[in-house]
Amino acid sequence: MKPEHDLEKLRHSAAHLLAHAIKELFPHAQATIGPATATGFFYDFLPKQNFKEEDLPLIEKKMYEIAQRNLPIIHKQISKSKARALYKNNPFKLELIDQIPSNTVGIAEQGNFFDLCKGGHVESTGQINYFKLLNISGSYWRANKENQALQRITGTAFFTQKDLNNFLQQRQDIIKYDHRNLGKELDLFSFHDEGVGFPFFHANGKTIITLLTNYMRNLITKAHYKEVSTPIMLRDELWKQSGHYDHYKDHMYFCIKEEKVYAIKPMNCPGAILIYLERPHSYRELPLRLAEFGLVHRYELSGVLHGLFRTRAFTIDDGHIFCTEDQIEQEVAKTITMTYEVFKQFGFQNITVGISTKPENAMGSTALWEKATNALKQALNHSGHTYEIYEGEGAFYGPKIEFRIEDSMGRTWQCGTIQIDFFLPKNFDLSYVQSNGTKARPVLIHRAIYGSFERFFAILLEHYKGNFPFWLAPVQVKVLTITDDQKEYAQTIVQQLNNHGIRTVLDESSDPIAGQIKAAQLQRIPWMIIIGKKEVANNTVSIRYRDGKQEFGLSLESILEKAKEKNLVSP
Ligand SMILES: [Zn+2]
Ligand SMILES: [Zn+2]
Numbered sequence: 001m002k003p004e005h006d007l008e009k010l011r012h013s014a015a016h017l018l019a020h021a022i023k024e025l026f027p028h029a030q031a032t033i034g035p036a037t038a039t040g041f042f043y044d045f046l047p048k049q050n051f052k053e054e055d056l057p058l059i060e061k062k063m064y065e066i067a068q069r070n071l072p073i074i075h076k077q078i079s080k081s082k083a084r085a086l087y088k089n090n091p092f093k094l095e096l097i098d099q100i101p102s103n104t105v106g107i108a109e110q111g112n113f114f115d116l117c118k119g120g121h122v123e124s125t126g127q128i129n130y131f132k133l134l135n136i137s138g139s140y141w142r143a144n145k146e147n148q149a150l151q152r153i154t155g156t157a158f159f160t161q162k163d164l165n166n167f168l169q170q171r172q173d174i175i176k177y178d179h180r181n182l183g184k185e186l187d188l189f190s191f192h193d194e195g196v197g198f199p200f201f202h203a204n205g206k207t208i209i210t211l212l213t214n215y216m217r218n219l220i221t222k223a224h225y226k227e228v229s230t231p232i233m234l235r236d237e238l239w240k241q242s243g244h245y246d247h248y249k250d251h252m253y254f255c256i257k258e259e260k261v262y263a264i265k266p267m268n269c270p271g272a273i274l275i276y277l278e279r280p281h282s283y284r285e286l287p288l289r290l291a292e293f294g295l296v297h298r299y300e301l302s303g304v305l306h307g308l309f310r311t312r313a314f315t316i317d318d319g320h321i322f323c324t325e326d327q328i329e330q331e332v333a334k335t336i337t338m339t340y341e342v343f344k345q346f347g348f349q350n351i352t353v354g355i356s357t358k359p360e361n362a363m364g365s366t367a368l369w370e371k372a373t374n375a376l377k378q379a380l381n382h383s384g385h386t387y388e389i390y391e392g393e394g395a396f397y398g399p400k401i402e403f404r405i406e407d408s409m410g411r412t413w414q415c416g417t418i419q420i421d422f423f424l425p426k427n428f429d430l431s432y433v434q435s436n437g438t439k440a441r442p443v444l445i446h447r448a449i450y451g452s453f454e455r456f457f458a459i460l461l462e463h464y465k466g467n468f469p470f471w472l473a474p475v476q477v478k479v480l481t482i483t484d485d486q487k488e489y490a491q492t493i494v495q496q497l498n499n500h501g502i503r504t505v506l507d508e509s510s511d512p513i514a515g516q517i518k519a520a521q522l523q524r525i526p527w528m529i530i531i532g533k534k535e536v537a538n539n540t541v542s543i544r545y546r547d548g549k550q551e552f553g554l555s556l557e558s559i560l561e562k563a564k565e566k567n568l569v570s571p
Pocket of ligand 1: 012013016108116117118119120121
């Protein structure tokens with residue numbers, strides 16, 4: 001595979017190719033901006049008459065035709081006045097020219113087509129062979145709704161047909177395995193107008209959430225966290241003290257009782273802090289790690305809600321670590337290890353890490369920021385992970401580490417954060433008694449690995465394409481019988497598996513075995529146990545796995561053993 005940088009050149013050149021095709025097909029359409037993106041390229045146009053989806057094949061054909069001409073792509077600098085003359089009928093390009101600080105501007109030329117551009121191309125149009133236009137959507141000049149409405153044509157380009165095919169297959173899969181469809185199909189969750197943005201988990205979905213909770217609970221218990229629970233509603237004064245009221249009021253839900261204002265919590269931190277404040281703490285107790293699976297509510301505009309990816313209510317696998325400044329590094333290192341363990345468990349391999357550093361409006365001394373940021377870097381260095389630095393992108397109250405994971409369809413998701421906080425300990429005047437008897441202020445580390453259970457659930461659902469691994473499947477085993485005569489024997493198998501914590505159901509129907517298999521496949525059940533006359537006679541079972549593989553004549557004990565081995569946690 002060619003490096004990323006080359007792919008960007010190719011896609012940038014493909015955007016020119018698109019504009020060139022539009023110029024030949026629709027000479028009156030005005031081209032505006034057309035960059036390469038992480039997944040392809042787009043170009044925004046102001047057409048005389050709106051483009052339709054049906055136009056795409058036509059435009060694509062023209063692009064291929066121009067590519068075949070194998071026109072050299074030449075980049076040169078021309079004077080601004082010359083550029084203005086070239087674009088005298090295009091106010092968008094004129095605006096862009098005016099904003100370029102130097103006296104000259106770059107122009108890319110291919111045949112009789114030219115485009116305003118900074119450079120970075122393949123050598124000729126003949127090198128752009130594997131591309132596809134994907135869709136037409138609405139956009140605005142400079143992404144500002146007040147400005148001229150435009151039409152965006154999005155496409156992608158690759159160096160090989162294979163890469164292009166893979167990308168297109170992934171794109172189809174993304175639509176096919178949309179978690180909102182899978183959620184319906186597998187009876188996992190739903191949304192209702194009675195509570196817009198608040199998810200309802202059905203029995204199957206709730207089982208998975210419980211398993212995710214218990215898996216995490218095991219990990220944090222081993223890591224010496226103490227699990228707590230804090231109220232869903234707390235007085236407005238608390239939120240004023242925490243700073244959430246000032247910064248976050250518009251996203252909070254309120255209610256009034258006995259003339260007192262309560263807010264439904266948008267975050268769990270102030271609750272953990274009230275627990276910390278309940279009594280004095282000695283340095284010997286630090287680090288104090290409080291965990292909470294805390295349900296929060298955040299008001300979001302209905303337009304941005306998106307299934308379980310973006311809801312108005314969600315549960316965070318929250319952790320608040322109260323520690324000394326010197327303990328930051330060790331605590332961060334432990335959290336990094338745990339985070340990687342979790343991602344590995346779910347089969348996420350490409351993980352990228354970034355540190356967001358001190359922004360302009362930061363609070364706290366430079367020395368403290370430096371110490372904390374260095375602790376984050378050291379923790380990552382010592383654990384052998386490379387990372388990017390997001391300069392100036394930290395929160396005003398401290399630096400943070402962010403993790404991004406790549407799913408089975410090539411998409412990346414921000415998941416997991418470790419946030420250092422100097423602000424809340426100060427606001428709430430938190431302290432601990434040092435070994436010399438004087439008081440000092442602890443640092444607060446907020447960390448989450450799943451982030452939102454709901455969102456993580458949806459990421460998993462799409463990542464697995466609905467085929468949850470054995471340990472997470474709501475129903476792990478379905479027992480099928482060749483005829484009704486075996487139902488009684490089957491019933492005992494179901495009972496024994498359930499007794500050992502293997503989630504097992506019986507197909508009660510009298511459908512032919514092929515129909516029963518089909519039904520279990522649609523429910524994406526990992527194991528089918530099939531029982532016929534022979535199995536009853538020999539006191540054995542046959543098993544058929546989700547991938548179609550089968551084993552015959554097994555003892556129930558061997559199946560139980562295998563199942564128990566695969567089960568990480570029980571609900
Ligand atoms: Zn260019
Ligand atoms: Zn927090």
